[in-house]
Amino acid sequence: MQLESVTSCLSCGDTTILKKMEIPTQMHPDRTPFPFVECMNCGLVYLMERVPPVELGEYYQDYYLPYRGEEAWGKYAHLVERGQSQLDKRRLKTLQSYLPLNEQHKVLDIGCGKPTFLKMLKDQFQCEVWGIDFSANGWKADPQFQNIQLLQGDVNEMKLSSTFDVITCWHYLEHDYHPLQTLQHIQMLAHKNTLLFLEVPNYQAWSRKYYQRDWAGFHTPRHTAIYSPNNLAAMVEHAGWRILKKGLPGTLDPYILWWMSYQEKKGTINWSDSMESYFWTFVGGRILLAPILLFHRWSKDIQLLVAQKV
Numbered sequence: 001m002q003l004e005s006v007t008s009c010l011s012c013g014d015t016t017i018l019k020k021m022e023i024p025t026q027m028h029p030d031r032t033p034f035p036f037v038e039c040m041n042c043g044l045v046y047l048m049e050r051v052p053p054v055e056l057g058e059y060y061q062d063y064y065l066p067y068r069g070e071e072a073w074g075k076y077a078h079l080v081e082r083g084q085s086q087l088d089k090r091r092l093k094t095l096q097s098y099l100p101l102n103e104q105h106k107v108l109d110i111g112c113g114k115p116t117f118l119k120m121l122k123d124q125f126q127c128e129v130w131g132i133d134f135s136a137n138g139w140k141a142d143p144q145f146q147n148i149q150l151l152q153g154d155v156n157e158m159k160l161s162s163t164f165d166v167i168t169c170w171h172y173l174e175h176d177y178h179p180l181q182t183l184q185h186i187q188m189l190a191h192k193n194t195l196l197f198l199e200v201p202n203y204q205a206w207s208r209k210y211y212q213r214d215w216a217g218f219h220t221p222r223h224t225a226i227y228s229p230n231n232l233a234a235m236v237e238h239a240g241w242r243i244l245k246k247g248l249p250g251t252l253d254p255y256i257l258w259w260m261s262y263q264e265k266k267g268t269i270n271w272s273d274s275m276e277s278y279f280w281t282f283v284g285g286r287i288l289l290a291p292i293l294l295f296h297r298w299s300k301d302i303q304l305l306v307a308q309k310v
Contacts, residue, residue, distance in 0.1 A: 003049040010179055010225050011235040014041035017048070023213055023220045026264055027271045028063045034220045042234055045203050046225040053177060059222055060135065062272040065260075067137060069114055074276030083253075088117045090251040092124070095166060098195055098244075098306060101125040108164040108189060110155050110182075111172025114138035118148050132158065156185045164189055168197045171252065174223045183239030190309040196241055198305045199250045203228045205301035207258050216260035217301075232305055241307035250302030255286050257301055 008015045018040050022033035035048045051059065060067055070080035095101065103126040109118055112131030115138060122129050130149040131139075139145040151158060156178065167186055176182050190196070201217035202208075203226040208215040217226060227235075229247035237243060259282055263269045269278070 001051065001055060004052055006046065006048050006050060009039035009042060009044055010046050011044045011231055012039060012042040014039050016040040020045060021213055023218045026216065026218060026220045027065060028059055036218065042231045043228060044225055044231045047221060050224060051221050065271055072275045073279055074274045076276060076279040084116055087251060088120045091117055091170065092120055094251060095197065099166060101127050103127055105165040106162060107166045109168045111169055115145055115148055115150060119145060122147060156182055160189055163191045164194060166195050170199050173198055174200045174225060177224055179225060180235055180239055183236060183241065187240055187309060192309055194309045196307040199252065200227050200232065200303060201257065202300050202303040207254065207261055207301050211261040211265060214261055214265040216257050216264055229303055236305060236307050240310060242310045243307050245306045247300060248304040249300050250304045252302045254301035255289060258289065259285060
């Protein structure tokens with residue numbers, strides 16, 4: 001495979017770099033190392049050599065647990081589904097704290113995956129909801145999503161006639177090959193008061209410092225950049241948005257990042273297998289680490305940024 005070389009920072013465009021580390025492929029049997037570097041101007045950590053988009057699908061197959069969803073957990077799928085519902089509720093509550101939603105509002109979720117979050121919005125507030133994802137695996141042939149506008153493809157290549165009151169990117173931007181251009185492009189989908197919610201892993205996370213090369217936030221080679229609160233905010237402002245809040249604790253449970261990192265460090269898990277046999281050790285670890293992770297939530301292993309169109 002011929003990798004793409006990235007010659008300048010994805011955020012500020014600077015070409016001066018500090019080589020950081022070689023990170024092996026994660027959540028995949030191929031352990032090829034990929035180089036992450038740090039921009040000496042803004043501090044963004046990004047992939048210097050990355051898989052061409054046309055070949056990236058290889059890394060989003062059965063080994064990629066987020067795409068497999070609750071079905072990967074076998075007989076415990078219903079419990080995992082309940083956990084996803086709790087996550088959707090936290091995200092809904094976050095939106096509601098900035099904009100009380102009603103049937104007049106329009107919401108776009110970029111990188112929607114399985115669009116349970118959008119369905120919850122639709123069911124509770126009757127607002128108009130749209131989702132975009134590179135893959136339709138999360139919703140195809142599932143009748144519960146038939147009342148949601150769902151589009152497959154790259155948001156940068158879509159010319160939508162609508163503008164939205166809320167645009168969300170829950171763990172999408174770290175996958176984006178051209179994040180600055182995407183943030184600029186979606187301004188065309190926004191009106192003056194549109195709110196933008198971005199949630200990504202935090203490079204300053206304690207879990208990253210603890211697990212180092214095995215930190216699941218790298219998600220090599222799927223993640224193209226790992227953001228800290230300051231350089232994420234700088235890129236969003238560069239794209240023309242006004243920052244309302246940065247460095248907030250994210251909605252995703254940080255334990256998930258710790259558990260995946262632990263499994264990467266052990267190196268014995270086959271990510272394409274059923275996760276059923278791991279369920280109770282997953283739950284047990286969550287209980288044991290609950291007091292620590294309550295603090296870690298506020299140390300922001302997962303970060304959230306809220307912005308508004310200028």
